[in-house]
Amino acid sequence: MSSPVIDIVDLHKTYASGVRRKKVEALKGVNLQVPPGEVLGILGPNGAGKTTLLKILLGIVHPTSGEARLFGQPAGDPAARRRLGYLPENHRFPTYLTARQTLDVYGRLAGLASDYRGEQIPRLLEEVGLASWEDTRVGKFSKGMMQRLGLAQALMNRPEVVVLDEPTDGVDPVGRRDIRDRLRSLKRAGTTVVINSHLLSEIELVCDRVLILNRGSIIQSGTVDELARQGTGWRVEVTQLPDGFDASAFHAEIEESGRSLIVEDGKPESLNALIDALRSQDTLILSVERHRASLEAGFIDLITAEEGGS
Amino acid sequence: MTTLSGSLLLTFRELWAMRLTQAMLAVATLAWLLLSFALNMDVVEGSLAAVRIFGLESTPSDGVYNEETGEWVSQALSLDKFMIGINTFVFGAAYFLGTLLGLFATMPLINGFLEHGRVDLLLSKPLSRPRLLLGHLAGVWITVFLLSAYLVGGVWLSLSVKTGVWMPRVLMAIPIITVMFAVMYSVILTIAIATRSSGLGLVITYGLIFFSIMLASHEQLVPVLSSTAAAIFMTFYHVLPNFIEVVTVQAQLVEGEAVTTWYPLISSLIFGAVLHGIGFFWFSRRDF
Numbered sequence: 001m002s003s004p005v006i007d008i009v010d011l012h013k014t015y016a017s018g019v020r021r022k023k024v025e026a027l028k029g030v031n032l033q034v035p036p037g038e039v040l041g042i043l044g045p046n047g048a049g050k051t052t053l054l055k056i057l058l059g060i061v062h063p064t065s066g067e068a069r070l071f072g073q074p075a076g077d078p079a080a081r082r083r084l085g086y087l088p089e090n091h092r093f094p095t096y097l098t099a100r101q102t103l104d105v106y107g108r109l110a111g112l113a114s115d116y117r118g119e120q121i122p123r124l125l126e127e128v129g130l131a132s133w134e135d136t137r138v139g140k141f142s143k144g145m146m147q148r149l150g151l152a153q154a155l156m157n158r159p160e161v162v163v164l165d166e167p168t169d170g171v172d173p174v175g176r177r178d179i180r181d182r183l184r185s186l187k188r189a190g191t192t193v194v195i196n197s198h199l200l201s202e203i204e205l206v207c208d209r210v211l212i213l214n215r216g217s218i219i220q221s222g223t224v225d226e227l228a229r230q231g232t233g234w235r236v237e238v239t240q241l242p243d244g245f246d247a248s249a250f251h252a253e254i255e256e257s258g259r260s261l262i263v264e265d266g267k268p269e270s271l272n273a274l275i276d277a278l279r280s281q282d283t284l285i286l287s288v289e290r291h292r293a294s295l296e297a298g299f300i301d302l303i304t305a306e307e308g309g310s
Numbered sequence: 311m312t313t314l315s316g317s318l319l320l321t322f323r324e325l326w327a328m329r330l331t332q333a334m335l336a337v338a339t340l341a342w343l344l345l346s347f348a349l350n351m352d353v354v355e356g357s358l359a360a361v362r363i364f365g366l367e368s369t370p371s372d373g374v375y376n377e378e379t380g381e382w383v384s385q386a387l388s389l390d391k392f393m394i395g396i397n398t399f400v401f402g403a404a405y406f407l408g409t410l411l412g413l414f415a416t417m418p419l420i421n422g423f424l425e426h427g428r429v430d431l432l433l434s435k436p437l438s439r440p441r442l443l444l445g446h447l448a449g450v451w452i453t454v455f456l457l458s459a460y461l462v463g464g465v466w467l468s469l470s471v472k473t474g475v476w477m478p479r480v481l482m483a484i485p486i487i488t489v490m491f492a493v494m495y496s497v498i499l500t501i502a503i504a505t506r507s508s509g510l511g512l513v514i515t516y517g518l519i520f521f522s523i524m525l526a527s528h529e530q531l532v533p534v535l536s537s538t539a540a541a542i543f544m545t546f547y548h549v550l551p552n553f554i555e556v557v558t559v560q561a562q563l564v565e566g567e568a569v570t571t572w573y574p575l576i577s578s579l580i581f582g583a584v585l586h587g588i589g590f591f592w593f594s595r596r597d598f
Contacts (some may be wrong), residue, residue: 015597058434061597078436086434092427094320096327105323108316109435153431163434 003072005161005192006034006057011066013052013216026052028216029066036160039183039193041207043200043299048213050196051089054163057194058086070161082111085159087150089166089196095139099130099149102138103156110157117156124152129178143170151179161192168202180206200296204228212299214306227298234263234271235291239284250274262291313437317445318452324422325453330415334408334457341400342464349472390477393469394564397480400465401560404458404483409491409553412457413498413515416450420499420508429598439594447499447586451492458487482563486556486575493551493582494519500589503596519553521546526554551578 013027026049034040042050055061056068059076068075071083093102100121107117125131128148133141141149147170154162167183168176176199183206186193197203203210204224212220212227220227236252237260247254250273251265263271271288278285325331422428423446432442462483470476494515501511524531525547532540552574562569 055430055597058430060430060433062595078438078441080436081434082436084434086431088427088430088434090427091431092425094324094327094422094428097323101323105316105320106431106435108312108319109432109437110316111313111436113312 002036004033005036005071006032006194007069008032009067011056011068012064013056013061014064025216030218032211032218034192034194036192037190039187039206039208040195041203041210042194042196042213043203043210044213045303049216050213051165053213054165054194054196058084058163082157083160085154085157085162087154087164087167089169091150093138093146093149095137097138098135099125099138100134102149103153106153107156112157120156124155127182128152144172144175147171148175151182159191161194162186163194165196166198167195168197168199176202200299204295210295212302214303219306220302224295228292228295233266233291235289236261236263236274237286238278239286242281242283250277313435314441314445317437317442318449321446321449322453324419325449328415330411331453334411335460338457338461338464341461342468345465345468390475393473393475393477396469397466397483397564398561400462401483401564402557404461405487405490405557408458408487409494410519412454412491413494413512416495417498417508417512419450420502420511424502424506433598440590443590443593450495451488454491455484455488459484479566480564483560486560490553490556490578493578494553496582496585496589500585500592503589503592518550522551522553522555525550525552548577549581551581553578
């Protein structure tokens with residue numbers, strides 16, 4: 001196996017805030033390895049430590065203890081950032097710059113040569129759909145256009161690792177699809193992508209692996225299927241349910257339509273008991289199928305269980 | 311080098327986008343255009359006999375009574391003194407107004423630089439934090455240098471061509487304005503880095519400038535203070551920037567006199583260097 005491009009070992013971060021320097025543990029011993037070419041999604045409720053984790057990786061925040069390495073170099077090393085692209089959450093470009101000037105300035109800051117910038121800027125503006133806005137001041141851009149420009153900025157140096165914090169925030173559905181397509185093409189090109197997003201459907205559609213952070217710790221990590229499967233059950237469709245039918249006796253829940261049930265524990269025994277009960281009351285069963293909960297449902301279940309257990 | 315130029319360019323563009331920078335440039339242009347075209351001087355035997363501004367003539371004030379001849383003699387102003395007078399006025403305006411307005415104008419610049427969503431994007435680029443901050447600072451210093459060179463240099467050139475009297479020493483005002491601006495700017499920047507409030511930094515900087523008026527009169531104040539108060543006052547005098555007293559250094563330089571003491575300038579420079587050091591240290595250490 002090739003060495004990970006991102007290697008985080010026992011990472012801790014404690015913030016001290018206020019006059020009394022009240023301590024808040026943002027990260028509590030996070031371990032993470034990301035191999036080259038993987039698209040990793042980071043999920044978690046607000047304040048889970050997602051942005052802190054990304055910022056440590058980029059050298060924007062200093063860890064309290066532990067180690068974060070990028071391409072084998074310490075995360076704060078500027079040389080490591082040469083091969084990285086970053087789109088921060090709520091990024092702000094100077095409003096007086098045009099789209100082209102913005103990419104030029106940030107391209108310079110990335111250490112890119114003039115000729116290279118000259119080639120990349122029109123191509124990227126075209127790719128993110130801002131070619132006709134290249135000489136418009138950024139101050140006039142909508143939130144969605146700013147996100148597209150931010151993405152173009154993150155890709156200026158053809159990075160090997162792209163870190164995106166809420167990339168589709170404020171973007172309309174068409175724009176979101178475009179960004180998704182762009183992420184897929186990055187994946188095809190072998191680029192490692194780390195996405196922090198509240199839009200679980202986005203993560204579900206793009207990511208190879210998902211990591212769930214809560215209260216500074218990784219509580220779950222796996223593929224989208226693995227995480228969603230934790231909520232896998234059976235869906236039974238009927239013509240009409242008998243009056244007063246008690247679904248809970250079979251670990252099942254009646255859906256809103258009143259004509260289907262979900263056997264939540266996923267056990268064949270529960271399913272068969274339910275079918276027997278329905279048939280004994282002459283209920284006509286139309287279909288029985290595997291029901292996979294969405295990533296969102298899996299995520300909510302995990303976080304709820306975590307909160308309940310703590 | 312490209313990364314540093316990016317940081318510099320960003321600061322230049324930001325400064326240029328500010329209305330106040332453009333206004334300062336316009337005022338400087340107006341000043342030397344006025345001196346170039348609207349000011350006419352009658353020079354008689356190396357002295358200024360009359361000055362005309364927009365065609366309105368002004369002769370040197372009341373004559374002097376010569377007791378030997380029993381005649382009133384017109385009091386002509388030497389060209390050197392006229393040059394020194396104008397240049398001192400321009401220096402004073404640039405030094406006080408320029409610094410106060412310049413510091414006010416750069417407040418949003420620092421806010422923008424340290425703003426969430428801006429600073430983290432800058433820090434994610436492959437340049438070290440000291441290099442990033444240096445690019446920002448150098449952009450400010452160079453802009454102040456160019457603006458003061460444009461004003462002071464323009465006025466000096468215009469007057470020198472008109473009078474034929476060339477006094478390059480007045481150009482010392484340019485580095486002095488730049489350096490003292492950098493010293494005062496270091497206060498805003500360092501406080502803004504530590505507290506994320508450039509407004510607080512500006513208030514403290516203005517406070518230091520006004521306090522330096524008191525520091526400048528230390529020779530008169532210290533004898534009337536108690537020994538403890540005098541010791542505290544003199545500690546402030548040695549530690550804090552002597553913004554006002556530096557004017558004396560500049561005045562002596564312009565008049566071609568030997569500078570009595572460089573201490574106000576030197577102690578201010580040391581203050582600025584220490585503050586910059588603290589600013590760089592905090593910028594390198596803190597989380598954004």
